[in-house]
Amino acid sequence: MSDFLPDSVVERILLKLPHTALVRFTSVSKPWNSLISSHNFIVQHSLSNPIDPLILTFHSTRSFLSTFCIDPSLTFTPIDSPSYPFSLRFLQSVHGLVCLHHAHNVILWNPSINKHFRIPAPTLGPAAGIGFGFDSKNHDFKVIRIVHSCRVELYSLNQGCWKDIDVPLEVDLSLKFSDTPCFLNGNVHWLVYHDDIYGDEKHILMFDVEEEKFGKLEFPAKLVKALFMNLKVTVIGDNLSVLNCKSRRDWCDIWMVGYHGVWNKMYSFNIVGGRGISNVFGLSSKETVIVLRQDPEEEESERTYFSMHSFTYQSELVEFFDVEGEVSSVCEYTPGSLFLLDKA
Amino acid sequence: MAEKASPSSNSISLKTVDGKIFKVSPAIANQMLTIQPLIKDSDSSTIISLPDVAAFHLTKIIEYLEGKPAAAPSAVDAFEAQFVKDLSPEELKGLLIAVGYLKVNGLVDLMANTVAKLIENKSVEYVRKFFGVVNDFTPAEEAKCRQEHAWAFDGVDED
Numbered sequence: 001m002s003d004f005l006p007d008s009v010v011e012r013i014l015l016k017l018p019h020t021a022l023v024r025f026t027s028v029s030k031p032w033n034s035l036i037s038s039h040n041f042i043v044q045h046s047l048s049n050p051i052d053p054l055i056l057t058f059h060s061t062r063s064f065l066s067t068f069c070i071d072p073s074l075t076f077t078p079i080d081s082p083s084y085p086f087s088l089r090f091l092q093s094v095h096g097l098v099c100l101h102h103a104h105n106v107i108l109w110n111p112s113i114n115k116h117f118r119i120p121a122p123t124l125g126p127a128a129g130i131g132f133g134f135d136s137k138n139h140d141f142k143v144i145r146i147v148h149s150c151r152v153e154l155y156s157l158n159q160g161c162w163k164d165i166d167v168p169l170e171v172d173l174s175l176k177f178s179d180t181p182c183f184l185n186g187n188v189h190w191l192v193y194h195d196d197i198y199g200d201e202k203h204i205l206m207f208d209v210e211e212e213k214f215g216k217l218e219f220p221a222k223l224v225k226a227l228f229m230n231l232k233v234t235v236i237g238d239n240l241s242v243l244n245c246k247s248r249r250d251w252c253d254i255w256m257v258g259y260h261g262v263w264n265k266m267y268s269f270n271i272v273g274g275r276g277i278s279n280v281f282g283l284s285s286k287e288t289v290i291v292l293r294q295d296p297e298e299e300e301s302e303r304t305y306f307s308m309h310s311f312t313y314q315s316e317l318v319e320f321f322d323v324e325g326e327v328s329s330v331c332e333y334t335p336g337s338l339f340l341l342d343k344a
Numbered sequence: 345m346a347e348k349a350s351p352s353s354n355s356i357s358l359k360t361v362d363g364k365i366f367k368v369s370p371a372i373a374n375q376m377l378t379i380q381p382l383i384k385d386s387d388s389s390t391i392i393s394l395p396d397v398a399a400f401h402l403t404k405i406i407e408y409l410e411g412k413p414a415a416a417p418s419a420v421d422a423f424e425a426q427f428v429k430d431l432s433p434e435e436l437k438g439l440l441i442a443v444g445y446l447k448v449n450g451l452v453d454l455m456a457n458t459v460a461k462l463i464e465n466k467s468v469e470y471v472r473k474f475f476g477v478v479n480d481f482t483p484a485e486e487a488k489c490r491q492e493h494a495w496a497f498d499g500v501d502e503d
Contacts, residue, residue: 003477005444017460024493114495
């Protein structure tokens, strides 16, 4: 790797480099290429270089992507977006790798190195619930699908294949999933309810991606009667949170789980005007949520207008920021990751 | 600084490849992990030879170990920034070899960071020359690799 330095010193230097330089230096020589593209190096580099997250927003009406960075004063600044050759929705991003999906298609995309990996078609039918997470013991990304026929399959990026997972008792045909899971502390979390004769009991279904086992978390008692479509489970500033947004109204409650699994209603905020909150996305950084408000339609226009706002719970400030078109999907990701560099 | 080893105090004598002898305190010598085991067995008349270290580099290493502030991370940062400020790429290389050989506490990381900063916007050719790497790609293989990652070659410094 060098005619005068031990390999271990060269490796230490390379671990300090930003991802762009490393990708460029895969052309230095075969040993450099092998080191930089090795799974161990990718994991070490991608987990040890913290960079502030960016916000990706996908505009379904015109199929384009915008990227924002949030500076310390919490203004959203548009920056150059990576090319986005997909029409899929964001599911989740973990360690700089964005999982996109639509129907049977699941793609893992690393915007930092402009590389994507199409996961082989799953073996089972349509999914009721889908999740994405990182197994930090085996340094492995995993996609989990819970299908209507009450079977569960898991894809491991390291193993490169789907396999069946034992189905716990609580996963049955009547279980309905929220469309946006979140990943926190090694677990995928979905908001679920049983749509059957026994009523509409809601809870949070968890999947530990390392142990590959399901778990269950009780739901805020006061939200049990809330309309399922108005609820969202998300991560806000590293806290597992449930958002309750009244449709066609302009307020939203944020519930957070504290010690011993006790839920507390922490914040309520208003976004006055418009025709109600249409969607809310939590951000794990900056203690912020992004709120989409549906705005009054302009005359002679067939399009629906949305405006984007941020709510920061520590300062309880609501701020408006400008974004074009209808935003259908928002995702936060950490740039600088090398994951997928080793994939053909 | 260089002088003959004399059986006085309990200082350690280190001899560089260019024949100079440096006397350092055990506290300083002990931070060079490679010579640690030799210190235990040496008495005040022992001279430890350092085949990979020139006087210039050992002077810098001692300057670092003696001058580094004990506390306050901001003071350490300022000291380290000053320490590497005027090093040429060639001096950096030499120091990196010496520091890597002696395994000097803290300094390996500082050197790695400094070299990383130096090369992060450099071309592939610059890096090959700097590290003395032989390009073992065929022209076709290299062209393919570069084309695959063409975006990573934007905005590279002139050599």
